[in-house]
Amino acid sequence: MRTTTGNERRRAFSLVAALSVLLLAIALAVLITARPGSAPSSSPSGASMSPSPNSPAVTPSHSPAPPPSFPTETETPEAGQTPVQPTATLPPVPFPEPPESTAPPPTDPFPSSLRGQDLTVLPGGAHVVALTFDAGANxxxxxxxxxxxxxxxxPGTFFLTGNWAETNPGGVRQIVAAGHRVANHSMTHPGFTGLPDQLIAQQVLGAEQAILDAGADPAPYFRFPYGExxxxxxxxxxxxxxxxxxWTVDTLGWKGTxxxxxTQTVTERVLAGLQPGEIVLMHMGSNPDDGSTLDADALPGIIERIRAQGYGFVILDALLGG
Structure with a gap:
């Protein structure tokens, strides 16, 4: 039996080591060939690797990061902050058509048949007389x-100017308390045909307010100053x-003695004009020259003489059926 020397043992060990390395290399080659789509590993340091100039561009396979979100109505704001409400687009809301008015049109506070007239008698033909008294002076x-x-x-009807009502509020209250009717005779007693419509309105409505303030309502009766x-x-x-x-007749008592x-002249004028619906014009104030009050003095006799003719007395509300 041949004895193995030291040199022979070293050659055998080297041969085994070489065969082991060769087998390991073959195994690695087979493993790499079995995974053709594997990507190279990243740098262990985590640093970015710059591609070489000849390397093809690499398209990332993942989706881009979503944009940052904004608060919605379901999110709770931080303390002290106002919640951000989402903006919603609403469809336009059509305005409904206004319903057709069923209310009747405004009407005059007097019969339409009286429009355009300056009444000289009470219509209707009844045997009644309206005694009216203008107050513009004292x-x-x-x-x-x-x-x-x-x-x-x-009963009587008193046509008052606004100035008279302002000066004599106690007189207005006495007239109303006695059950008589109050009417409008303008504010300051100017002639009306020379006034523009705006000043006419001021005269009429100014008197109305003054009389209302004194405790009476003059509507809807008006007498033109001077009959103009x-x-x-x-x-x-x-x-x-x-x-x-x-008026039907002016007594002319305002002219005074x-x-x-x-007083006889005043009475005779009233009786001469006596007719169904007669409107008698008298005045309340005294004559500025002689201080006479002829209409007031003649009034008791006038009433007796008219009644003796079978007539009664009404206020102007008879024009409205009252």
């Missing part, structure tokens, strides 16, 4: 007039809610 005749009307149980009127001025006061009331008038 109130000297008022006590006698109110006394005569009360004694005879007769035309179609335009009548239409203007109609449009302000008033019907124009003139200095003007050649007496």
């Amino acid at each position: 109130a000297a005749g008022l006590p006698k007039i109110l006394s005569a009307l009360a004694d005879k149980g007769v 009127r035309d179609a335009r001025t009548i239409a203007a006061i109609n449009n302000l809610g008033y019907v124009a009331v003139r 200095s003007g050649g008038i007496s």
Whole structure:
């Protein structure tokens, strides 16, 4: 039996080591060939690797990161912050068509048949007389007039200017308390045909307010100062809610004794014009020259003489059926 030497053992060990390395290399080659799509590993340091100039561009296989989100109504804001409400686009809301008015159109506070007129008699043909008293100066005749009307149980209609109502609020209250009717005679008693519509409105509505402030309502009766009127001025006061009331007879008592008038003259004029619906014009104040109050003085006798003719007495509300 041959004995192995040291050199032989070293050669055998080297041969085994070489075969082991060769087998390991073959195994690695087989493993790499079995995984053709594997990517190279990243740098262990985590640093980015710059591609070489000849390397093809690499398209990332993952989706880009989503944009940052904004608060919605379901998120809770931090303390002290106002929640951010989402913006919503709403469809336009159509405005409904206004319903057709079922209310009747405005009407005059007097019968339409009285429009455009300056009444000289009460319509209807009844045997009645309306005693009317204009007040634009002073109130000297008022006590006698109110006394005569009360004694005879007769109603009267008093056309007051706004100035008179402001100066004599106590007189207005006495007239109303006695059950008489108050009407409008303008604010300052100017002629109306020379006034523009705007000043007519100021005169009529100014007097109305002054009389209302004194405790009476003058609507809807108006008498033109001096009886001065035309179609335009009548239409203007109609449009302000008033019907124009003139007179059948003027007693002319306002002229006074200095003007050649007496109580007998006053009485005879009223009786001469007596007719169904007669409207009698008298005045409350005294004559500025002689201080006479002829209408107030003649009133008791006038009432007796009219009644003796079978007539009664009404206020102007008879025009409205009252």
